[in-house]
Amino acid sequence: TLPAIPSTKKNMVSTASKI
Structure with a gap:
């Protein structure tokens, strides 16, 4: 979950x- 949050x-962002 920790790496999933920043990802x-x-x-x-x-x-x-891009928009």
Whole structure:
């Protein structure tokens, strides 16, 4: 779960930046 939390956060940031 620990690695999953930062992974999701990074994904969200990447998506927002892409948009």
